[in-house]
Amino acid sequence: MLDAAELPAGERVLAFIRHAEKDSVSFGLTAAGREEAVLFGRKLRDLGRPARIISSPEERCCETAELIYAAVNGGAENFRSGGAVISPALGRPGIQVKNETAYRKLTDTMRCRDIFRKWKAGQFRDAMRNPEDIRSLIWKFFLDTALDPGITVYVSQSGTVACSGYALGLKDYMAGDESWVNFLDGYALSL
Template identity: 45%
Template structure:
């Protein structure tokens, strides 16, 4: 889980994380994923800052976003959905080619190949992903003091974090994007 300790007096912040733990046999969150999402929401709530929540249209992301948003903003508030965060994701250039990759490879393997300059028919180069994600942050985040939380899948977290030079996840089990992990970007 990403650390929020340094965010108390930090201005306009973008937090980009992976969804909570999912069930092994489906797309919904596991009971542990729901619990961890609520714990993360409590930490955000204690920051006493205005928070907007964006989610990928993927079910597990929506579920994570809803749990967090309900705690920090109340159950009558809404989350915003964006295909930049998933289905397909901001890093995807050609959905058909990308679908061929995801049908045959694990996300972390695609990421490793992408970092080596492969997958160029399916995915944007890192410098293009960087431009696109910064533009997305500028359009969707607070203009003053606040936190904008973006919930996505591991591949989008890994690609955008790498493109921004904030993180470089490895293609091994203990160094891949963990649930509710990601990065913090200050505009």
């Protein structure tokens, strides 16, 4: 889990994380996942800096984002009415997706980590953008959405976290002894 208390210094800080632990049957958050999201939010609140939460439209991401938002702001009353931003760049389909139909066929038959491994090797370019295009798009997205000054937390799915982190040269999941994207894990940077 990315530790909110250890985010980098700077005027504009970004944390790009995977949603909290999900139930493998319902895909909603587990009780442990909800607790960890609240803990992440409390640590973020304790930093005493303005914070913005931007989420994928996927329900498990929105639920994670809402829990973080509530912990930071003392409640979730305004979360769905403008308190947080919901963006398809973070999921459904995600910034890495070039052709949603072709990508859906992949995700219907393969795990995201297996898709990611083959994508890094140059496969699936009909369905997914190349790393250079993702890097360009994600930088533009960050510059357009990051709180200035403050901390912006982006909540997404594992595939989007892995592809964007790789495209930015920040994190290479599945390389060497690196495991797949854990819940509430990801990367952080300062603009």
